[in-house]
Amino acid sequence: MAGYVGIGVPCGIMESSVGLNALMAFAVSMTFYSGAGQFMVSSMWLAGNPVSAIVASVSFVNTRQMLYSTAFAPYFAGVKKWLTFLFSATVTDESFGVNMGLFRQGGWRPAQATLVNLLCMTTWALSNSVGVLIGDALSIPTAIASFAMTSIFICLLVTQKFDRTNIVVVVASFVGVFLFKLIGLSGAAILLGACLGVACGMLFRRIGGHRELV
Numbered sequence: 081m082a083g084y085v086g087i088g089v090p091c092g093i094m095e096s097s098v099g100l101n102a103l104m105a106f107a108v109s110m111t112f113y114s115g116a117g118q119f120m121v122s123s124m125w126l127a128g129n130p131v132s133a134i135v136a137s138v139s140f141v142n143t144r145q146m147l148y149s150t151a152f153a154p155y156f157a158g159v160k161k162w163l164t165f166l167f168s169a170t171v172t173d174e175s176f177g178v179n180m181g182l183f184r185q186g187g188w189r190p191a192q193a194t195l196v197n198l199l200c201m202t203t204w205a206l207s208n209s210v211g212v213l214i215g216d217a218l219s220i221p222t223a224i225a226s227f228a229m230t231s232i233f234i235c236l237l238v239t240q241k242f243d244r245t246n247i248v249v250v251v252a253s254f255v256g257v258f259l260f261k262l263i264g265l266s267g268a269a270i271l272l273g274a275c276l277g278v279a280c281g282m283l284f285r286r287i288g289g290h291r292e293l294v
C-alpha cells in the first residue's frame with residue numbers, strides 16, 4: 081500500500097493537468113484501475129494523440145488483467161459468484177504477486193485476498209486525489225510527474241531474465257516504435273511497436289524450438 085503513494089501522487093498531478101478534480105480522480109481510480117492506463121491517458125492526451133489511439137493503447141496494456149484473474153481460477157472453485165466477480169475486478173499488479181504467493185503457501189482465503197485488492201485500490205485512489213490537490217496548488221512540470229510511470233517500466237525491464245527471446249522482443253519493440261513514428265504513426269506507435277515485438281518473440285521462440293527438435 082505504501083508503494084502506491086509514491087506512484088499515485090504523480091499520477092494525480094498528471095490528471096490535474098488534464099482537468100480532473102480530486103473527486104473525479106478518486107472515482108476514476110476506484111472504477112477503472114490501471115495505473116499505467118491512467119498515466120497513459122493523461123500523457124497521450126497532453127501530447128495530442130487521438131482518442132482512438134488512447135483507447136487502443138490502454139486496452140492493450142490492460143489485457144494482462146485477464147491473465148491475472150485466470151491464474152486465480154483454481155483457488156476460487158466453489159466461491160460465491162459475487163465475491164469472485166469483485167476479486168477479479170480489483171486485481172492489481174502488486175496484489176497479484178502478494179495473493180498468489182499466499183495462495184500457494186496454503187491457508188489463504190478468497191475473502192482475505194479480496195480485502196488486499198480493495199485496500200490497494202483505495203490507497204491508489206486516495207493518492208491520486210492527493211496528487212490532484214498538489215498539482216492544483218503547485219506548479220510541477222508534467223514531464224517530471226509522468227516519468228514516475230516510465231521509471232517503473234524501466235525497473236520492470238532491467239529486472240527481467242534476459243534470454244534470447246526477451247532480447248528479440250525488446251529490440252523489435254524499440255525498432256518498431258521508432259519506425260512507426262518515423263512514418264507518421266506517432267499516435268499508435270507504442271501499441272504497434274509492442275505488437276511487433278511480441279510477434280517477433282513468438283516467431284523466434286517457435287523457430288528456435290523447431291531447431292532444437294530437429
